[in-house]
Each structure stands twice: as C-alpha cells, then as structure tokens.
Amino acid sequence: MVTAMTHLAYYLPAAGAPAELIQRATPTPGPGELLIETKAVALNPLDWYQRGWGFHIKHPAVIGSDVAGIVIATGTDVPAGAPKVGARVLAMAPSFYSFGKPDYGALQEKVVVSSADIMELPDSMSFVDAATFPMAILTAWSGWYSIGLRRDTSYTAADKKCMLVWGGASSIGGMAVQTAKTMGYTVFASASPKNFDYVKSLGAAKVFDYHDTDVVEQIVRAAKEDGLSISTGFDSAGDMKSCHAILKEFGTESEPALLSEARPFTPEQEPITPGVMMKFIVPPENDIERAEFVAFIFAWLKQHIADGSVVPSPPARVVEGGLAGVDAALDILQKGVSCEKLVVEI
CATH class of the missing domain: 3.40.50.720 (NAD(P)-binding Rossmann-like Domain)
Incomplete structure (x- = not known):
C-alpha cells in the first residue's frame, strides 16, 4: 500500500546499469514500521559494493543503511516506547536485510525502517553526526x-x-x-x-x-x-x-x-x-534475537552519548549535491578515505 505522494530516490534499475534519480511512490509503513523523512545518510563500503557488483541485492533496488531524519508516519503494532511522529531519530535502514527492496534503502527522501532499529536523538546532536553511528555501532x-x-x-x-x-x-x-x-x-x-x-x-x-x-x-x-x-x-x-x-x-x-x-x-x-x-563478523540471524540485540545496542548508545563516553567517529565530511551527489561520493569512498565519514544531506 502506498500514499498518493512521491519522493526522490537514488535508484539502481538493473545489474550493471547506472544509477538513476527517480520519483517513486512514498510507502505507508507496515506493522512495526516507521516512515522517516531523510535528512542525512552516511555512506559505507557496502554501498559501493552494491552499486558496482550488485552484492546482496535484487534489482531494482535502493541502497543505503545509515540514516538520520524525522519520523513522519507509524504503522500498526509499533511498541509504545518507539519514537513518535515528529521525533528526530537515527536508524539502521534495512536495505541489506531486504536485498535492496526499494522501500527500505536509506538513499531517498523517505524510507521505511523497523521500530526496533531506531533511536531518538538528543537535541544537541545534528543529523549529519547522527548518521555516522548505525553501521559502525x-x-x-x-x-x-x-x-x-x-x-x-x-x-x-x-x-x-x-x-x-x-x-x-x-x-x-x-x-x-x-x-x-x-x-x-x-x-x-x-x-x-x-x-x-x-x-x-x-x-x-x-x-x-x-x-x-x-x-x-x-x-x-x-x-x-x-x-x-x-x-x-x-x-x-x-x-x-x-x-x-x-x-x-x-x-x-x-x-x-x-x-x-x-x-x-x-x-x-x-x-x-x-x-x-x-x-x-555476523549479527544474530534469528529475527527475535536480532531485534533484542539491536534494542540493547541503541539503548547502550543512547546512554553513552548522554554521558559523553561515545562520540561520532570519525568526523563527518558532507559531500555536496544531495542525492545527485551520491555517485561522486561513492567514487571517493571506493578510492579510499582516511579518518572521515562521508555523509550526504538530503
């Protein structure tokens, strides 16, 4: 089910084909899911593996994992303690687990995430800094x-x-x-x-x-x-x-x-x-154990951000161009970076 709205996405139409920027239908979050308006996405080596080699995706696909933004809709059966509409959050977009299914990749203006894979941000933390956390932690x-x-x-x-x-x-x-x-x-x-x-x-x-x-x-x-x-x-x-x-x-x-x-x-x-x-390195494969594992990690992260014992690392470097700059950013990442995390603002 989708809304009547559309949004811009960085889209991989087929294996070996260049990425495209397209308008796609904005989805309605399902049970246990939230819809995020994307503000920043941090890039990881996994992203250029997927762009160039089609690693662990089925085309057409939207890739990207590390996202920060604002909750704009919630599905049914979302736990009472999950962030509400309007909350500033970081999340692990489930692109990898969904084989690049387009609703679930971070590199677009709206993305669906699991309520288990999300954490509300302190007011002092920017979206850019927040986006550097999910994959790393x-x-x-x-x-x-x-x-x-x-x-x-x-x-x-x-x-x-x-x-x-x-x-x-x-x-x-x-x-x-x-x-x-x-x-x-x-x-x-x-x-x-x-x-x-x-x-x-x-x-x-x-x-x-x-x-x-x-x-x-x-x-x-x-x-x-x-x-x-x-x-x-x-x-x-x-x-x-x-x-x-x-x-x-x-x-x-x-x-x-x-x-x-x-x-x-x-x-x-x-x-x-x-x-x-x-x-x-592998995370828990059982869905229930994985949900508990991620809930622990984000609770741990929230505590240690609050007491200052964990900070965003390495420093973020914003690559200009938004979604239109993703290909250039992935090219930079593929060549290698040192002590910096590439981030795209959307």
Missing part, C-alpha cells in the same frame, strides 16, 4: 557477539586485559576502540601517524604505525612491558596476518586469543594459527 557490537564477548563485560585496570584494534581511525575501528574502552579494556590500536592523536582521543592507550615493518614486535613488546594480555582483537582493515602474529603471543590452543574480522575471507585466505581463533 552495529558492526562493532556484532564483532563482539561473533566471538562470544558478553554484553555486560566489565574489566578494571587490575585485570590487565588489552584489546587490539587494527585500523582504529576507520568508522568501524573507531567504534571498536570506543566500545572496548567502555568495557574496561586497555586498547592498543594501529593507524597512520597523522591519526594517532585522534585515535587516542577515542580511548586508545597506545597507537602504532601499521606501516612500520616491526609493528608486530612493537605491539607485543609494549603489551608485555605493561603486563597486559592481548587476548582479544578486532580487525577492521583486513590485515589478518599481523593480527594473528600479535594474538598468537598471548593465546594458547586450550584458551585461544579471539579475533573478530570485518573483511570477508575464504577458507583459503584464513591463516591457521595455533592459539588464535578468528570469526567473521
């Missing part, structure tokens, strides 16, 4: 979920627990640094030297240059000098070899160090390292 917590790290994990300095985050200046890596810090880990991260101070501002105790040929030895030595055990790691940059080389110094076959890996890999690519267990 959900991926970071999904990484901890994948390796069995409990949501209520809470260490103190006396526990000497250290977390390795490879690629701490990236969107997902920066959120891994912040979430690990709130759980009480001492965080060691890798980054380019120009981003050292920034990664430390997110909570990393020490940051190392991943370009250094002896970076593995530097990290292992620093941890041992500080009496720390690097028993857990998060690789957001795809350097499995270095992560394994570090973690094997602290894990054993009976109690392996755990690595959460953000980049897909085949069995042939996976290093086999005694004392290290690596898992690709």
Whole structure:
C-alpha cells in the first residue's frame, strides 16, 4: 500500500546499469514500521559494493543503511516506547536485510525502517553526526557477539586485559576502540601517524604505525612491558596476518586469543594459527534475537552519548549535491578515505 505522494530516490534499475534519480511512490509503513523523512545518510563500503557488483541485492533496488531524519508516519503494532511522529531519530535502514527492496534503502527522501532499529536523538546532536553511528555501532557490537564477548563485560585496570584494534581511525575501528574502552579494556590500536592523536582521543592507550615493518614486535613488546594480555582483537582493515602474529603471543590452543574480522575471507585466505581463533563478523540471524540485540545496542548508545563516553567517529565530511551527489561520493569512498565519514544531506 502506498500514499498518493512521491519522493526522490537514488535508484539502481538493473545489474550493471547506472544509477538513476527517480520519483517513486512514498510507502505507508507496515506493522512495526516507521516512515522517516531523510535528512542525512552516511555512506559505507557496502554501498559501493552494491552499486558496482550488485552484492546482496535484487534489482531494482535502493541502497543505503545509515540514516538520520524525522519520523513522519507509524504503522500498526509499533511498541509504545518507539519514537513518535515528529521525533528526530537515527536508524539502521534495512536495505541489506531486504536485498535492496526499494522501500527500505536509506538513499531517498523517505524510507521505511523497523521500530526496533531506531533511536531518538538528543537535541544537541545534528543529523549529519547522527548518521555516522548505525553501521559502525552495529558492526562493532556484532564483532563482539561473533566471538562470544558478553554484553555486560566489565574489566578494571587490575585485570590487565588489552584489546587490539587494527585500523582504529576507520568508522568501524573507531567504534571498536570506543566500545572496548567502555568495557574496561586497555586498547592498543594501529593507524597512520597523522591519526594517532585522534585515535587516542577515542580511548586508545597506545597507537602504532601499521606501516612500520616491526609493528608486530612493537605491539607485543609494549603489551608485555605493561603486563597486559592481548587476548582479544578486532580487525577492521583486513590485515589478518599481523593480527594473528600479535594474538598468537598471548593465546594458547586450550584458551585461544579471539579475533573478530570485518573483511570477508575464504577458507583459503584464513591463516591457521595455533592459539588464535578468528570469526567473521555476523549479527544474530534469528529475527527475535536480532531485534533484542539491536534494542540493547541503541539503548547502550543512547546512554553513552548522554554521558559523553561515545562520540561520532570519525568526523563527518558532507559531500555536496544531495542525492545527485551520491555517485561522486561513492567514487571517493571506493578510492579510499582516511579518518572521515562521508555523509550526504538530503
């Protein structure tokens, strides 16, 4: 069912065909859903995978996940505690889970989202900053979920627990640094030297240059000098070899160090390292468990935004042109960015 209204959308009509800007019918949200008037969308590598390769979508499609905007309609059976019409919100648009079904992609002026995947914004937070959160925070917590790290994990300095985050200046890596810090880990991260101070501002105790040929030895030595055990790691940059080389110094076959890996890999690519267990990041697949998981994450995020222990990361860079600028923004993202999150305002 749709309303009589239409809105502008960044639309992928067919595999291999260029994107189009079209007017499409504005949908009515269904049971448990809300309709958001989009104000800002942050871009992720997933978006250019989908644009260029048709990854995990069925055409025609509208892509995009990280959205911030205003609730303008609600469907039936929306929980009483969900944001009301007029609320400023951030949300995880379900494009990935719907294989790009057009109503559910963020890159359009109106998008349908689940009432489970949404959080009301504090008045002080801009739509641009808010849009940087959803994919990063959900991926970071999904990484901890994948390796069995409990949501209520809470260490103190006396526990000497250290977390390795490879690629701490990236969107997902920066959120891994912040979430690990709130759980009480001492965080060691890798980054380019120009981003050292920034990664430390997110909570990393020490940051190392991943370009250094002896970076593995530097990290292992620093941890041992500080009496720390690097028993857990998060690789957001795809350097499995270095992560394994570090973690094997602290894990054993009976109690392996755990690595959460953000980049897909085949069995042939996976290093086999005694004392290290690596898992690709996946969220809960069961719909009920996933809804509970996301509800926890957004409740956690709201609390930590309020107390200032979690901030948008990395800084947003607005790409001009709105929906008409999406192709140019995705081209920039595909070439690679450093310590910035590309955002489109709509």
